[in-house]
Amino acid sequence: MVYVASWDDFLEKSLLLFRSQPDQTRYSTKYRHCDGKLVLKVTDDKECIKFKTDQAQDARKMEKLNNIFFTLMANGPQADISEVGVKEQIEAQPAKKGRGRKQ
């Protein structure tokens, strides 16, 4: 099991894996409340990368990754994710006319 140290590395590698093997790749999350640990795993049954943490800040990063994977998996590997954010998606429609971002 390959544990990746940096979040950005993990993110990059997982996206690469998914884009190269969209039918085989799966993204798993394991959460243990009693230990306060979170483990993420992305594998295509040939390669496997994991990320382990007990930090609350990583939970927020994980949410972003969840959004990315949901978008990719529902729409297809060619889906444009470019900084998928829940707020941005909600504001995307009304913000088309206006140019102001967060106010």
Added chain:
Amino acid sequence: MVRLQPDPFLNELTNMFERTTEKGSVWVTLKHSSDKSKLKRDKMKTAGEKIEYKCLVRATDGKKTISTMVGVKDHQRFQSSYATILKTRMTALKKRERKDKRKAADSDKKQDPKKQSSAVKPSN
């Protein structure tokens, strides 16, 4: 393996988190899937039909497994509900300890000159 609709799935997932508070784990797996067997997919490809892909979400607490298929139209709503559940439930993770220690150290340093200045004032 129980296949549910997205909303009941989310309810059941919340229950799973509640049950495993004292011990146990919750696994959630996401996969890009068409819900059709390989044979059928190959047939559809040769026939030129477009295969509809969805996101397969599975969750288990080690004993019971539930799953659901989330399509393109539902995925935004599902993803925000899922994020809310996680935020509410994942409370056992540690907060930023290092920064808190630094803040405590900084605030200690700040308090010292404050104490000195406040000690000076009443004397005046």
